[in-house]
Amino acid sequence: MAKRIVGSTPKKDGFRMPGEFEPQSRIYMIWPKRPDNWRDNAYPAQRAYAKVAQAVSEFTPVTMLADFDQFEKAKDMLSDKIKVVEMSSDDAWCRDCGPSFLVNDKGELRACDWEFNAWGGYVDGLYSPWDADDAIAEKICDLEGADSYRTKGFVLEGGSIHVDGEGTVLTTKMCLMSDGRNPHMEQGEIEDMLCEYLNCEKVLWLEDGIDPDETNGHVDDVACFVRPGEVACIYTEDEKSPFYEVAQANYKALCNMSDAKGRRLKVHKVCVPRENVLLTGADTIVKVSGSAPRHDGDLCIASYLNFLITNDGVVVPQYGDENDELAIEQIKGIFPDKKVVGVKTIEVVYGGGNIHCITQQVPKI
Amino acid sequence: MAKRIVGSTPKKDGFRMPGEFEPQSRIYMIWPKRPDNWRDNAYPAQRAYAKVAQAVSEFTPVTMLADFDQFEKAKDMLSDKIKVVEMSSDDAWCRDCGPSFLVNDKGELRACDWEFNAWGGYVDGLYSPWDADDAIAEKICDLEGADSYRTKGFVLEGGSIHVDGEGTVLTTKMCLMSDGRNPHMEQGEIEDMLCEYLNCEKVLWLEDGIDPDETNGHVDDVACFVRPGEVACIYTEDEKSPFYEVAQANYKALCNMSDAKGRRLKVHKVCVPRENVLLTGADTIVKVSGSAPRHDGDLCIASYLNFLITNDGVVVPQYGDENDELAIEQIKGIFPDKKVVGVKTIEVVYGGGNIHCITQQVPKI
Numbered sequence: 001m002a003k004r005i006v007g008s009t010p011k012k013d014g015f016r017m018p019g020e021f022e023p024q025s026r027i028y029m030i031w032p033k034r035p036d037n038w039r040d041n042a043y044p045a046q047r048a049y050a051k052v053a054q055a056v057s058e059f060t061p062v063t064m065l066a067d068f069d070q071f072e073k074a075k076d077m078l079s080d081k082i083k084v085v086e087m088s089s090d091d092a093w094c095r096d097c098g099p100s101f102l103v104n105d106k107g108e109l110r111a112c113d114w115e116f117n118a119w120g121g122y123v124d125g126l127y128s129p130w131d132a133d134d135a136i137a138e139k140i141c142d143l144e145g146a147d148s149y150r151t152k153g154f155v156l157e158g159g160s161i162h163v164d165g166e167g168t169v170l171t172t173k174m175c176l177m178s179d180g181r182n183p184h185m186e187q188g189e190i191e192d193m194l195c196e197y198l199n200c201e202k203v204l205w206l207e208d209g210i211d212p213d214e215t216n217g218h219v220d221d222v223a224c225f226v227r228p229g230e231v232a233c234i235y236t237e238d239e240k241s242p243f244y245e246v247a248q249a250n251y252k253a254l255c256n257m258s259d260a261k262g263r264r265l266k267v268h269k270v271c272v273p274r275e276n277v278l279l280t281g282a283d284t285i286v287k288v289s290g291s292a293p294r295h296d297g298d299l300c301i302a303s304y305l306n307f308l309i310t311n312d313g314v315v316v317p318q319y320g321d322e323n324d325e326l327a328i329e330q331i332k333g334i335f336p337d338k339k340v341v342g343v344k345t346i347e348v349v350y351g352g353g354n355i356h357c358i359t360q361q362v363p364k365i
Numbered sequence: 366m367a368k369r370i371v372g373s374t375p376k377k378d379g380f381r382m383p384g385e386f387e388p389q390s391r392i393y394m395i396w397p398k399r400p401d402n403w404r405d406n407a408y409p410a411q412r413a414y415a416k417v418a419q420a421v422s423e424f425t426p427v428t429m430l431a432d433f434d435q436f437e438k439a440k441d442m443l444s445d446k447i448k449v450v451e452m453s454s455d456d457a458w459c460r461d462c463g464p465s466f467l468v469n470d471k472g473e474l475r476a477c478d479w480e481f482n483a484w485g486g487y488v489d490g491l492y493s494p495w496d497a498d499d500a501i502a503e504k505i506c507d508l509e510g511a512d513s514y515r516t517k518g519f520v521l522e523g524g525s526i527h528v529d530g531e532g533t534v535l536t537t538k539m540c541l542m543s544d545g546r547n548p549h550m551e552q553g554e555i556e557d558m559l560c561e562y563l564n565c566e567k568v569l570w571l572e573d574g575i576d577p578d579e580t581n582g583h584v585d586d587v588a589c590f591v592r593p594g595e596v597a598c599i600y601t602e603d604e605k606s607p608f609y610e611v612a613q614a615n616y617k618a619l620c621n622m623s624d625a626k627g628r629r630l631k632v633h634k635v636c637v638p639r640e641n642v643l644l645t646g647a648d649t650i651v652k653v654s655g656s657a658p659r660h661d662g663d664l665c666i667a668s669y670l671n672f673l674i675t676n677d678g679v680v681v682p683q684y685g686d687e688n689d690e691l692a693i694e695q696i697k698g699i700f701p702d703k704k705v706v707g708v709k710t711i712e713v714v715y716g717g718g719n720i721h722c723i724t725q726q727v728p729k730i
Contacts, residue, residue: 001445068433068453068497071504080366086452086504088433132433139436139451 003147004138005110009196010149015102015110016199019165020309021227023364027056027310028140030358031066031074031084032092035286037127037294038351048347049092050077052315052355055343057081059313060361063143065089065136085143090118090133093353095220096157097130098360099137099148100198107365112197113137113148114156119215120180121155126214126352127291144362154193155181159218159357161194164225167201167260169194174208174217181216202260206250210234210243211301214292220356221303222250226268226334229259234305235269242299243272268334270305273321277302277349302346306354307331309338310361317354318342368512369503370475374561375514380467380475381564384530385674386592388729392421392675393505395723396431396439396449397457400651402492402659403716413712414457415442417680417720420708422446424678425726428508430454430501450508455483455498458718460585461522462495463725464502464513465563472730477562478502478513479521484580485545486520491579491717492656509727519558520546524583524722526559529590532566532625534559539573539582546581567625571615575599575608576666579657579717586668586719587615591633591699594624599670600634607664608637633699635670638686642667642714667711671719672696674703675726682719683707 010016029049032038038045053062057079065087066074075084089097096119099111116134118125141148162170175181176190185193191203209217223233233254234247241247254267279298287293304327307316314335318324324342332340348354375381394414397403403410418427422444430452431439440449454462461484464476479502483495506513527535540546541555550558556568574582588598598619599612606612619632644663652658669692672681679700683689689707697705713719 001443001448003445071500075366078366080368083366083510084507088451135436142449145448 002141002145004150005147010102010110010112011196011199013104015104016165017100017102017112017163018363019163019225019228020361021225022165024060024311024361025364026362027060027062027308028094028098028360028362029053029062029064030089030092030094030136031064031070032351033067033070034091036288036291037091037285039281039347040284044347045351046073046077048345049358051343052345052348052358053082054079055315055341056308056310056359058341059311059339065094087136087139088132089136090127090130093357094136094360095159095357097133097136098158099141099146100158101146101361101363102199103363103365109144109146109363109365111137111141111146111148113141113150115151115154116157117155117180119157120178123180124216125180149197151193151197157215157218158360159215159220161198162219162224163198163200164228164259166228168204169198169200169202170204170206170219170223170225170231172206172209172217172219172222174212175215175219178216200260204257204259206253208246208249210246210303214301214352221301221306222246223254224305226309228261229263230266230268232268232270232305232334234272234303236272241272242276243303247272268330270330271323271326272304273302273319274323275321277319277346279350300349301352302349303354304331306356308355308359309335312338314338314340315355316340316342317345317349319346319349320344367506367510369515370512375467375475375477376561376564378469380469381530382465382467382477382528383728384528384590384593385726386590387530389425389676389726390729391727392425392427392673393459393463393725393727394418394427394429395454395457395459395501396429396435397716398432398435399456401653401656402456402650404646404712405649409712410716411438411442413710414723416708417710417713417723418447419444420680420706421673421675421724423706424676424704430459452501452504453497454501455492455495458722459501459725460524460722462498462501463523464506464511465523466511466726466728467564468728468730474509474511474728474730476502476506476511476513478506478515480516480519481522482520482545484522485543488545489581490545505725514562516558516562522580522583523725524580524585526563527584527589528563528565529593529624531593533569534563534565534567535569535571535584535588535590535596537571537574537582537584537587539577540580540584543581565625569622569624571618573611573614575611575668579666585721586666586671587611588619589670591674593626594628595631595633597633597635597670597699599637599668601637606637607641608668612637633695635695636688636691637669638667638684639688640686642684642711644715665714666717667714668719669696671721673720673724674700677703679703679705680720681705681707682710682714684711684714685709
């Protein structure tokens with residue numbers, strides 16, 4: 001049985017988090033169902049998740065975790081290629097509540113099991129309770145037979161960090177320094193924690209993300225490592241874009257950063273959608289206490305950067321926007337050896353995230 | 366993903382159910398928790414299940430399936446050797462609601478996913494609803510990656526059959542011909558079904574089991590194959606034993622039976638407890654509608670025959686009875702090459718079964 005490791009850290013034990021572009025054995029996802037987050041009792045979102053799972057499964061095996069009540073529906077809506085396993089959850093964001101897997105040089109698998117508090121706990125979290133989500137990482141580790149490091153008292157979501165697998169972490173102050181995460185810790189203490197648990201030497205801090213409200217500015221909407229020494233970053237020159245200022249600031253910041261190995265970063269531009277995505281059909285989202293309310297016209301965080309790199313493929317959000325094709329072409333240029341496929345995920349965006357947010361990779365060992 | 370096979374049968378596809386004495390890769394169990402079946406909110410039963418799991422794990426890896434609400438408690442109470450996986454259930458009898466695994470000559474694994482109705486459905490079943498239990502077999506098949514044959518319209522529990530792996534099924538009329546199972550089918554039709562799905566040629570019918578009320582006389586309390594051509598059977602000459610008549614009748618019947626290969630069965634005797642086990646502490650069992658009520662003084666079905674054969678071991682029930690040691694010695698004599706270990710399971714008996722009832726093996730392929 002997978003164990004919780006007490007009294008040590010990944011760095012002490014020689015485990016590191018690999019880059020997303022390193023080989024993967026499996027992708028985990030969580031089946032959506034919350035009627036207070038998803039439109040129309042989550043059915044349109046479920047179709048979108050099924051399409052994402054199908055696209056990912058062309059490159060990497062996929063396990064979909066589904067609540068007891070949703071299990072048969074998930075099986076019905078997913079193709080035979082997708083493995084469905086019963087697991088309780090509060091919502092459906094495996095990037096954020098799932099484990100951050102680690103490897104060592106001997107080909108062993110472990111994971112960080114970060115404390116999860118629904119993106120801010122009682123300060124500005126999105127729902128309560130979140131205990132089922134917080135237990136997901138441990139259960140995935142059990143399924144994978146991976147011992148884990150539980151960071152009791154340290155809150156982190158997988159979507160708030162990216163690593164290059166060679167000693168560098170990329171994150172945002174907007175999220176990691178927010179009041180709903182670890183307000184008892186100074187920036188330097190958070191750096192120490194990231195470096196100790198991801199086995200890194202350098203933390204690259206961006207100021208802001210483009211999603212201040214829901215994720216408090218997760219980095220995975222704005223920038224990611226595409227290989228060691230190279231990052232992709234959202235970029236627009238359209239001052240009317242709600243993401244203009246953050247995109248410009250982050251692009252410039254990244255161009256002036258160097259990684260843990262001392263390499264000046266090469267920064268690839270990824271466009272943003274031409275049109276804003278605004279929530280519609282909010283009246284089909286159930287209102288309950290304990291969950292953040294949703295309104296027609298809410299700005300949805302539609303970023304092409306929230307793609308998943310998975311073995312020989314990259315699975316990229318599409319919105320029916322004029323820039324969809326440009327985004328695909330740019331990402332093809334960044335990954336000339338991978339197959340780049342688009343999946344229309346506007347229903348996932350309505351729920352607050354995208355392809356990267358709803359997936360979590362297990363490295364191949 | 367494991368599939369449901371439609372339009373064929375195990376016999377047509379060359380799959381057979383192996384004997385329990387054949388090599389196994391894993392044992393599944395389900396964590397008990399029903400406060401309306403188990404005494405004291407199931408805590409004593411949980412300790413007993415943990416002991417059984419620990420004993421089995423000396424010979425074969427064990428997966429314990431636990432409800433969301435019970436997951437952490439199960440992990441706390443089980444040793445690190447036991448794998449815990451979240452899975453919803455109605456009660457905790459993996460023999461009866463779990464899959465009956467099948468193998469073929471190519472080393473492939475499949476399973477029968479029998480319809481389960483809580484031992485009699487609305488005729489004389491023990492609780493309602495039972496949909497979570499009925500879904501267990503499919504989910505275990507998913508975990509094992511085993512395609513399955515779902516017998517829609519045919520009800521069976523794993524504890525109501527034993528096979529020799531060479532074409533013979535052993536069962537009881539009391540159970541398989543009961544009104545709560547398949548009353549629309551004649552005995553010959555049931556034989557055809559068993560032979561087609563277990564890939565057998567001959568059904569050996571005992572008349573009765575010793576548990577007419579709860580399981581309607583499951584065979585796994587009274588007799589089992591110990592190897593091809595040989596069975597064990599409960600036996601007593603004590604006319605005051607509540608099991609005397611059934612034991613005598615079954616022993617004599619088995620001595621006159623031959624298997625599918627034409628071998629006259631060799632029948633080994635296994636004693637019964639000297640003292641009756643009667644339920645006490647029924648006042649700590651919660652009374653709810655939809656569940657069979659429990660009373661102090663209810664006769665509990667304490668049979669040493671309800672052991673599990675698992676690789677190099679046999680795990681045998683013990684009751685603190687004068688005959689405990691004799692049972693162990695008899696079973697050692699039957700399995701001279703295996704390690705025979707006893708586990709005190711009186712709390713499992715209070716809930717209506719024993720070691721065989723709460724375990725389900727996966728054959729090694």
